[in-house]
Amino acid sequence: MTSPTNLTLAASLHERVHRHLFPGDGLEAAAILLCSRTPGPRIRLLAQDAVLVPHAACTQRHADYLVWPGMAIEDAIDRAEVNDLSLVLIHSHPGGLFGFSQHDDQSDHLTMPGLFQALGPLHGTAVMTPDGAILARLYQADLTQIPIDVVSVPGDDLKWWWADGQFAKRPMAFTSHARDEMARLTACVIGVSGTGSVVAEQIARLGFGQVILIDFDKLEERNLNRILNSTLQGAKSEQAKVEAFAEAVVRYRGDGVAIPLNASISSREAVLLASQADVIFSCVDTLDARHIADLIAASFLIPLFDVGVSIPTRKAGESVAIADVCGRIDYVQPGGATLQDRGVYDPVSLRAEYLRRAAPNAHLEEIQAGYLKGVAEQAPAVISLNMRAASACVIEFIARAYPFRHSSNAEHARTEFSLAANDEDFTEEGSFKKLPNPNLGRGAMEPLLGLPSLRAPKAKDKQ
CATH class of the missing domain: 3.40.50.720 (NAD(P)-binding Rossmann-like Domain)
Incomplete structure (x- = not known):
């Protein structure tokens, strides 16, 4: 069995990012996860911290559209360079779409090349829905995608969100x-x-x-x-x-x-x-x-x-x-x-x-x-x-x-x-x-x- 690719956030960081991405106004918001990596062969990204993009700094915020300020990404790059970290750009989907939109795809193809120019390989993007579920994907330098099979948040409860949509409703114990x-x-x-x-x-x-x-x-x-x-x-x-x-x-x-x-x-x-x-x-x-x-x-x-x-x-x-x-x-x-x-x-x-x-x-x-x-x-x-x-x-x-x-x-x-x-x-x-x-x-x-x-x-x- 091949172990699934994974992005992990500690519960306290997940809660902080969730609060920022859903401030209560029904509009998209953004953050950047600073991630270390586990040794191979398994791909696991470990979110150490997050750069929270100020809501007021975004030139456009809508229920299904967002324009980020470049300075936020530059700040994240500066912090990531110190310890060779990977960046995962995450934004909210207030409407609850657990998937990437066509606009998300277009935005990634504009943003990712700049990350690879400034930093090493393996960066990605993610979306979060109002219930805290996260869907993520990685890119290689040639913009080839590496799916993140599961996002995990180990806290008081252990939570996994699978990219294929399985177990969206948490299984009952002992079944x-x-x-x-x-x-x-x-x-x-x-x-x-x-x-x-x-x-x-x-x-x-x-x-x-x-x-x-x-x-x-x-x-x-x-x-x-x-x-x-x-x-x-x-x-x-x-x-x-x-x-x-x-x-x-x-x-x-x-x-x-x-x-x-x-x-x-x-x-x-x-x-x-x-x-x-x-x-x-x-x-x-x-x-x-x-x-x-x-x-x-x-x-x-x-x-x-x-x-x-x-x-x-x-x-x-x-x-x-x-x-x-x-x-x-x-x-x-x-x-x-x-x-x-x-x-x-x-x-x-x-x-x-x-x-x-x-x-x-x-x-x-x-x-x-x-x-x-x-x-x-x-x-x-x-x-x-x-x-x-x-x-x-x-x-x-x-x-x-x-x-x-x-x-x-x-x-x-x-x-x-x-x-x-x-x-x-x-x-x-x-x-x-x-x-x-x-x-x-x-x-x-x-x-x-x-x-x-x-x-x-x-x-x-x-x-």
Whole structure:
């Protein structure tokens, strides 16, 4: 399956552009999207910002016709030159036409050559209808068109507008109609172990067109009791977890769905592959991996679902007892509060984790026992807990792509459950203090994610 070409706007930017394009007077208005790009092979444009063309600066504004001032485009060109950005010129269709008019075609052929003279390749135009739907197209330097198959806006809800008009009415959750749309999307699962294998099993069977699987680890006999699609034979041959899972997907979905990568998410190869996804599920057990997932989601404007479980213990006389059985699911939307903003990790905890790996003798007092904190258990029987958390994680995606809740999805930025207390708590997006994010919409700019360790190798290094 070929991944669709895509234009993505964070919900906050989409809302700002929508307000400007529809000021309430029923006349066309215009803006210019400043877009970074993802690394190939998939074409994805990521809207970083917008130049809003002042209404009064337009020499003509009608219900079906607009004349822009050249200065607005020159301003956008100046801003785009700095980081080699693509421009998408967008205007409103107050009458609701989800298509390009003959006047739009004529205008593009007059405007596009000037963009290619001033900037590099790949620029485009778009129209927005009153309901916020966007239709976009790209041009190459010879004015050959590249259709944008889908425009996505990941916010409290996940929205896609398809150029072919399919799914104009949002599918109902849990239906074959929703499955048909998911068949056009690519999901990435980072960490295909205890929780991750259960997440991956669900999304593969839900019908995602492609499922990217990223994990550096190999199967061992001690984790056969909690990793779906693992086998004794695979453990004995030290098969990569992602390869074992991909083989299983082939048996019930066929070839070309599972895309396994046996590598650390901290590697350049893994970051490049994850950048191609429409949604990311982070099912890792280290803070460093969550940090990278956070950076990928922000840099490439990909919605992120992060899941974790924990079984804290307490002293009970001379023995140890279960204090709680917990799970956490965070939904991170582009431009929203990141996992770092939410306190999932911070620079201090990242450094401490690094020291435990690099100098374990310096942290002998810290017991790292995996699932059961304080108990050295090599093969914990936690598949039921993992399934509970993994199911909640995938349901969170479904609720945002195909809303069914009685309350707003904004109230469910974080879900935490305690099985010991039989309790479930929700935290709304606005409760987290959001810091400026310099990586937002960074795209393919080097070094990837702003990390020197992920810089593209020089030509001599490739030999």
